[in-house]
Amino acid sequence: MAISTAAPRMLALGRAELILLGRNKMALYVALLLPVLMVWTMRTTIGDMDLGDTGMSLNETSLTGAFGFILLFVIYQNLVSAYVARREELVLKRLRTGEAGDAEILGGTALPAVAVAVAQMVVLVVAGVFWMDLRAPARPDLMLIGMVLGVVLSIALAALTTTWAKTVESAQLVTTPLLLISLVGSGLLIPLEAMPDVMADACELLPLSPVIELVRGGWLGGLSAYETVGHLVTALAWTYLAVFAVRRWFRWEPRR
C-alpha cells in the first residue's frame, strides 16, 4: 500500500518543486554550476599538493571528492532554502492537512534536487572512466550504498538545519557550518589519507566522511573489509540520528 499510494503523491510534489526550481534562477545556478566551479577550484588548489602519500592522482581525488560537493550544494544547501521557503509560506502546514505523510512531503519536495544530483553523479562516473582514465568502479555496490546513504543523510541534515533558520536569507547562513566542516574535514578538498593519523581518525567520524570514503573506496578500490564495515556503521549511525532528529524537532510552521 505504502509505495503504490505514496509514489504518485511524491511525484506530484516533486513536479511542483521542479517548476519552482526552474523559476528560481539563483537556486538553479547553485544546483547546476556550483559543483562544477568548486571542483575546478579544488583542482587548481590541490594541483600543487603532494598526493604521493595517498596513492591517488589528482583526477581520482577531485572526481571522488566531487560527490561531496554535489551532496552539499545540490541537495543540502538547495533543500534548506526550499524547506524554509515552503515552511514560511505555510505551504508545509497546508500540505500536512492532506493525504501525504510527513516523509512523503519532505521526500517529494527533495525529488528535483535528488534527480539533478544523481544525474551529475552518473556524469562524473562516465566522464571519469571514459575521458579521464579512471578505472571502472571496483565495488559499484559500495559506491551505490554510499551514494544512497549520502542522499538520504543530506536530505535529513537539510531538514534538520531549517530548525535554525527563520527566513530564506538566514537559510544560507545556517548551512555554513556543515559546509565548512565537510569541505575541510570530510575529504572533499584534502583526502583524509593526506592528514596526520590522529586528525584523520577524528575526521572519519564527521557526517559526510563515511559517505565520501565509501564512494571513493568503491570506485578506486583498496578498502579493507574492516574499513568498509567501519564506514558503513558510521554512515548508518549518522543517517539514523539525522532522521530521528528531524522527526523530533522539525518545525512544520513558522515560529510566531
Next chain:
Amino acid sequence: MDIGDSVIAVSGLRRRYGPEGDGGFEAVRGVSFTVGRGEVFALLGTNGAGKTSTVELLEGLERPSGGEARILGHDPYAERAAVRPRIGVMLQEGGFPSDLTVVETVRMWAGCTTGARPTEEALGMVGLTDRGSVRIKQLSGGERRRLDLALALLGRPEVLFLDEPTTGLDPEARHSTWELVRRLREEGTTVLLTTHYLEEAEALADRLAIMRRGEIVASGAPGEVIGAYPARIRFAMPVGWFVGDLPPLAELGVEGHEESDGRIELRTRTLQRTLTGLLIWAREKDIELEGLDARTASLEEAFLAIAGGGEPGAETGSGVSVGAGAGARRGK
C-alpha cells in the same frame, strides 16, 4: 444524538501549549460536541477563544493533550491515513508556493488527493476559472481563500473543515461561498466551520456552539441559542404619560423594563402577547407610541452576552440553555 452515528464526535478535548503550570497555556479546556451526517456546525467565538486550536485537533494536525476526537469513527491524529482521504480542510492560514500558478497548484494538490475532481471543475466551483494561469503571489487575499476552498473540495470530502472561510472576501464572494456550502450540505457533506461573522453562522449553521476561553459556553440550533434571550420592545410615551400608566407589566409577559430620556424598553420572552397587549392599550387610550420598535434577540446579542463579557470564570447569560443533548456546558 447517539455518539456512534456522529460524523464528528468530540469529548473532553483539551489542548495545551507549552509546559504544565504557569509556563504553558491551555487553549482548549474540555470541549465536547457531536456533529451528525449532513449537518453544518458552526464554532463561534472571539479571537483567542480556542476555535482554531480545536479545529486543528479535529484535522489531526496535533495530538490532543486530553480527551478524545473521532472523525468518521477514527482518531484523526493516530489514524490519519484512514481519515484524510475522506475529509477536506481549509486552514485559517495556509499557503501555496508563491511562484506556482493557480492551475499548477491545483494539479499538485490533485496528485496528493484520492479521487480528485478535474482542475476545471474545482476552479469553476469557486469562480476562479479565469485565473488559472496567474501566479499565487498575484492573487488577491480573497482569491487565495477561494483557491484554498477549491483544494479543500478537491477530493469530494465527506467532512469539510472550514476555518474562517469567508474572512477577507467581498460580500458577493461571501454569498457565493454560502451558496456553495448550502449545495454541499444538500449533497450530504458534513461541514464544521468557524467564523467571526454571526450572520454567517445564522445563515448556514444547523447547530452552533459559542466558545469562550477554551470552553463551549452555549450550543444548540441558532433559534435555541437566540431564543434563550428576551425580545425587546422600544417606544416613547407622549408627554404626560408614564410607565406606571401602562397595564400591569407582568400580565403582559414583560420580564423587565428600563426607562431613560423618556424612551422605554421592555424585555419579554412572549413578544407577540406583550406587543398585542401594548397596542390594544394604546388604541384604547388613543395615544401614539413614538418610534415603536419590536425585535427578537439576534445572534449578535446572544453572542455578545455570552462570548464577550463577564469577569473571568463568571457565567454570563444565565438563561442560556444547552441545546438538546449536544455539547457540554462546563461551569467552573
